[in-house]
Amino acid sequence: MKVLVIGATGFIGREAVKELEIDAEIITASRSSSDYEVDIASPDSIKKLFEDVGKVDAVVCAAGGAKFKNVTEMTLEENQVAVDSKLLGQVNLVLLGQHYVNDGGSFTLITGVLMDDPLPKAASAAMANGGVRAFVKTAAIELPRGIRINNVSPTMIVEAKEKYGPLFQGFKPRDGNDVGLAYRKSVFGRQTGQTYEVY
Amino acid sequence: MKVLVIGATGFIGREAVKELEIDAEIITASRSSSDYEVDIASPDSIKKLFEDVGKVDAVVCAAGGAKFKNVTEMTLEENQVAVDSKLLGQVNLVLLGQHYVNDGGSFTLITGVLMDDPLPKAASAAMANGGVRAFVKTAAIELPRGIRINNVSPTMIVEAKEKYGPLFQGFKPRDGNDVGLAYRKSVFGRQTGQTYEVY
Numbered sequence: 001m002k003v004l005v006i007g008a009t010g011f012i013g014r015e016a017v018k019e020l021e022i023d024a025e026i027i028t029a030s031r032s033s034s035d036y037e038v039d040i041a042s043p044d045s046i047k048k049l050f051e052d053v054g055k056v057d058a059v060v061c062a063a064g065g066a067k068f069k070n071v072t073e074m075t076l077e078e079n080q081v082a083v084d085s086k087l088l089g090q091v092n093l094v095l096l097g098q099h100y101v102n103d104g105g106s107f108t109l110i111t112g113v114l115m116d117d118p119l120p121k122a123a124s125a126a127m128a129n130g131g132v133r134a135f136v137k138t139a140a141i142e143l144p145r146g147i148r149i150n151n152v153s154p155t156m157i158v159e160a161k162e163k164y165g166p167l168f169q170g171f172k173p174r175d176g177n178d179v180g181l182a183y184r185k186s187v188f189g190r191q192t193g194q195t196y197e198v199y
Numbered sequence: 200m201k202v203l204v205i206g207a208t209g210f211i212g213r214e215a216v217k218e219l220e221i222d223a224e225i226i227t228a229s230r231s232s233s234d235y236e237v238d239i240a241s242p243d244s245i246k247k248l249f250e251d252v253g254k255v256d257a258v259v260c261a262a263g264g265a266k267f268k269n270v271t272e273m274t275l276e277e278n279q280v281a282v283d284s285k286l287l288g289q290v291n292l293v294l295l296g297q298h299y300v301n302d303g304g305s306f307t308l309i310t311g312v313l314m315d316d317p318l319p320k321a322a323s324a325a326m327a328n329g330g331v332r333a334f335v336k337t338a339a340i341e342l343p344r345g346i347r348i349n350n351v352s353p354t355m356i357v358e359a360k361e362k363y364g365p366l367f368q369g370f371k372p373r374d375g376n377d378v379g380l381a382y383r384k385s386v387f388g389r390q391t392g393q394t395y396e397v398y
Contacts (some may be wrong), residue, residue, distance in 0.1 A: 017380075043275055044205075049215050070295065070341050071293065071341045071342065072297065072341060074294060076287075076291060079287075085280075086329065087259070087277075088275075091326065094270065095274075095275060095278065096275075097262055098271065101346070114337070114354050115336070118339070118340050119337070120335045120337075120340060120341055121341075123337035123338050123341065124334075126334060126336060126337045127331070127334035127337075129328040130330050130331075130332050130333025131326045132329075134314040134330070135323075135326035135329070136323040136350040137317045137325060138270070138313070138319075138322035138325045138341060140268045142269050142271060142318070142319055142320075142322065170390050192222050193317070
């Protein structure tokens with residue numbers, strides 16, 4: 001099985017790669033330091049990625065940015081980061097990438113706990129997460145050729161605690177491998193339209 | 200109490216007005232045929248609306264468009280309609296309008312059943328709904344001066360059955376007034392961060 005992992009170098013992407021590479025051929029993509037360069041906020045960059053990589057059995061995404069700022073101070077431009085990256089970046093992976101996924105293949109997108117368990121400054125990220133979750137649920141009933149689509153919704157992982165701990169006050173960190181397993185369940189399982197919460 | 204109802208002339212907006220005007224002063228806004236003209240897909244139009252209307256106690260939204268198309272055929276431009284209108288249009292009502300809402304006032308946005316109960320061709324609308332629901336949940340813990348924010352998530356209403364029945368196969372239509380009551384609960388109640396499902 002050939003799996004394209006986008007955002008492969010981040011905290012979550014590394015866990016997905018570690019778990020999936022046990023028995024899949026992994027192609028990595030990210031903004032730098034991967035097999036392929038991609039910025040999911042750019043539709044042209046997504047198109048080029050799929051043209052360069054060609055057909056795959058699974059597209060796994062662990063990428064997507066958002067500005068963290070209180071809604072009382074957030075500008076429209078700051079909110080646009082999450083719209084272009086974490087929300088549309090991932091939706092566009094599906095709209096543009098569906099023809100590059102083999103029959104019976106899958107998409108696994110990333111959302112996050114913030115859509116369910118709100119934190120200050122995280123409205124823009126939560127918005128993107130909630131949008132992706134709902135998109136996945138409908139796309140699942142429409143994708144042809146047995147192609148499935150799910151999303152993994154992680155909380156902070158142990159491996160990222162030093163960086164994100166001050167933001168995620170009182171959140172119990174989960175082992176990164178628990179998130180890797182959620183990606184495995186999506187890629188190797190047969191379910192579709194699911195949100196795999198790792199909270 | 201002074202309530203600004205945006206999208207006042209649509210199926211849902213009319214129900215909100217009918218229920219709220221019993222004991223509130225209503226100011227209506229929509230793309231035409233209301234007290235004020237507004238296109239929520241345009242930030243400038245939103246700014247002008249609030250400058251013209253001034254301070255209010257509640258902002259009620261029943262507006263927001265989306266293209267209905269299968270994800271296998273949807274272009275990025277078609278998906279952008281829901282992003283600009285139903286998603287960002289409503290988020291921008293909050294980002295731009297918060298300073299025009301009196302202490303203890305409220306925002307009530309609109310989402311919809313499609314985010315929970317997927318229908319073919321509705322991925323873009325569902326995406327916008329899910330994004331708004333998650334945004335509301337975080338905005339609720341950040342808005343100052345006792346300002347609250349909720350969203351009403353209606354299914355098809357009896358009054359719109361002739362138009363939407365063919366799309367909503369097997370969905371039990373709810374009385375329009377049930378949706379009006381959900382807006383009342385949000386505007387006159389004290390809850391915040393809620394999704395009032397009228398399914």
